[in-house]
């Protein structure tokens with residue numbers, strides 16, 4: 001059985017479809033890269049997978065006993081209110097919330113997990129700082145660390161490298177690849193950075209006028225890519 | 235100076251004044267705890283709306299000549315909180331519009347009812363004390379005092395128990411929902427607790443000034459502190475100090491309790507704003 005099964009789904013908002021007849025499956029251990037132009041519905045797809053936006057038609061089902069609290073998520077934009085008082089550490093720890101049930105306080109393991117991810121994202125120096133006073137790239141790393149805290153089996157990343165410097169970008173790709181290969185965590189990543197994304201992904205989903213879903217190798221031969229390439233180079 | 239202390243000492247001889255101080259302090263404590271959540275999550279509109287609903291409910295309780303008005307007001311306000319939260323999630327009627335309708339409607343109907351079925355010769359006095367608190371904290375029945383104490387402690391307990399979840403849901407509701415946290419459940423919990431706080435706070439400051447009591451301490455704390463924990467603790471401390479000071483001043487200077495507390499809160503806010511500026 002698959003981790004995610006999407007069958008003939010139409011995605012969109014308030015009855016207006018953006019993506020139609022979408023079908024794909026995600027198996028445990030996959031590294032799925034979602035590509036497509038701006039506005040083609042990639043973020044919408046991710047929100048639909050997460051149950052934040054209902055599909056207009058069809059369904060996206062979870063299988064293999066995947067529970068919502070085994071999912072980590074990095075949103076493309078996090079509309080945090082301007083004055084919100086919260087430190088980096090408080091935010092990263094809140095990623096552990098989904099495994100806590102009714103337990104009121106973070107355990108030693110939860111805290112250690114948060115510190116580990118703070119370290120992974122190179123945020124040690126910033127851990128006590130106020131989130132809203134960080135730079136865009138630093139904020140992105142905080143949200144990534146929070147996503148890693150929430151991840152059990154599946155990690156969804158919406159343009160994770162947007163706003164990161166080249167060094168952190170390279171490290172992040174390596175980290176995600178490690179999570180996928182060593183820890184067996186299934187990855188679904190939206191990216192515009194085709195080269196790097198395709199270096200690690202095992203499957204590709206192209207959203208847009210041409211829908212494509214298949215292995216990376218098949219994608220490299222396909223028409224969808226040539227369409228996108230034209231746009232990228234133009 | 236001595237006169238002031240004599241007057242204070244004389245007032246504190248009365249048990250109802252001592253009760254009022256204890257209850258007032260507890261109410262100030264628990265109302266400040268949810269201040270950050272109310273300021274930052276768009277719950278503030280619910281807070282405003284509910285305080286008007288509580289006014290309408292109080293009018294009903296008054297014309298029914300209940301000795302203990304609180305239980306009825308509590309039930310009606312909690313029901314409204316749940317309903318408002320529901321409509322807030324419904325995209326057809328915008329949440330804000332629904333709240334505006336309910337709150338203004340409750341205010342109008344409450345005043346109308348009090349006029350149609352006057353319970354005392356001093357109608358405007360009754361209305362004024364419900365809106366601005368006047369002396370209602372001093373006129374609580376024994377049952378209401380114990381109910382207030384129990385509810386305040388319950389609110390504080392729930393806040394501590396759910397502190398980390400309240401933070402997560404307030405900071406980023408979508409992330410919480412997406413990763414399997416029962417965000418709608420916690421929203422409901424927050425709305426119900428806010429309803430309880432509003433009914434409690436109405437006794438202290440009256441329905442028009444409730445928002446001030448809830449929001450001012452949080453806003454003050456946010457001028458200076460940057461983490462959720464420190465803001466929460468600071469807001470609680472500020473709120474308690476302002477409430478105690480306000481009540482004592484009100485006793486000595488014979489001013490209305492509610493507006494005096496709010497005035498002290500405003501002074502605190504100004505000092506914190508200044509401190510925040512200086513700190514940079």
Ligand SMILES: Nc1ncnc2c1ncn2[C@@H]1O[C@H](COP(=O)(O)OP(=O)(O)OP(=O)(O)O)[C@@H](O)[C@H]1O
Nearest residue numbers: 013014018036037038039040041042043044045076
């Ligand atoms: N909340 C919303 N309500 C209505 N329409 C929306 C909403 N969010 C996005 N859209 C529309 O849906 C379409 C797809 O948006 P989406 O964010 O999924 O694109 P995307 O593929 O992620 O683009 P990008 O590469 O720029 O991130 C866009 O045309 C957008 O205007």
Ligand SMILES: [Mg+2]
Nearest residue numbers: 042043076158
């Ligand atoms: Mg997007």
